[in-house]
Amino acid sequence: MFLSSGLESLGQLLVAILMFVVVVALCYFTTHFIAGYQKKRLSVGNFAVVDTMKIANNKFLAIVKAGKDNYYLIGVGKDEITFIDKLDKDDISFKSDSGSGIPGKNPDFDRFKQMFMKYAGRGKDKTDD
Known part of the structure; x- marks a missing residue:
């Protein structure tokens, strides 16, 4: 009586998948x-x-830049912030390949994608030649 045909069911499934996407x-x-x-x-x-x-859980260390060349090491907990030390710029090693602030340009993701493509057989690593 009220049963849908197979084609209507397929259409409903495709619409549901499209809405999910x-x-x-x-x-x-x-x-x-x-x-x-x-x-x-x-x-x-x-x-x-x-x-x-x-x-630890709810506790971390942070290096904070204040002003032009002032760097501070602080401890941050759930309810407190503790000053630990003032750091010199020469003592800090900056990440050279850190994200550029451009969405979708994460260097870790790009490296993961290259490894995935290599092992999935869709791409070649430059060292494979």
């Missing part, structure tokens, strides 16, 4: 938009977080 794409682009907005908002001014390292 659209929702996932909207989530992806919304997340990147918000991340870019937050990054711009946090990078304006005289303060910048140069590097962080998690040492």
Whole structure:
């Protein structure tokens, strides 16, 4: 009586898959938009977080740049921030291949993609020749 034909069921499945893909794409682009907005908002001014390292749950060390050439090592916990030491610029090693701030240009992802393409058989590594 109320049964759909096979073609109608296939059409409903394709529409559901398409709607799922659209929702996932909207989530992806919304997340990147918000991340870019937050990054711009946090990078304006005289303060910048140069590097962080998690040492325990809810506790990490951070190197903070304040002004032009002042670097500070601070400890950040759940409810407190502790000054540890002032650092010289010469004592800090900066990452030369860190992200350029351009969305989609993550060097770790590019390296992972190259490895995946190599092992998936779709690409050749330059050292394979």
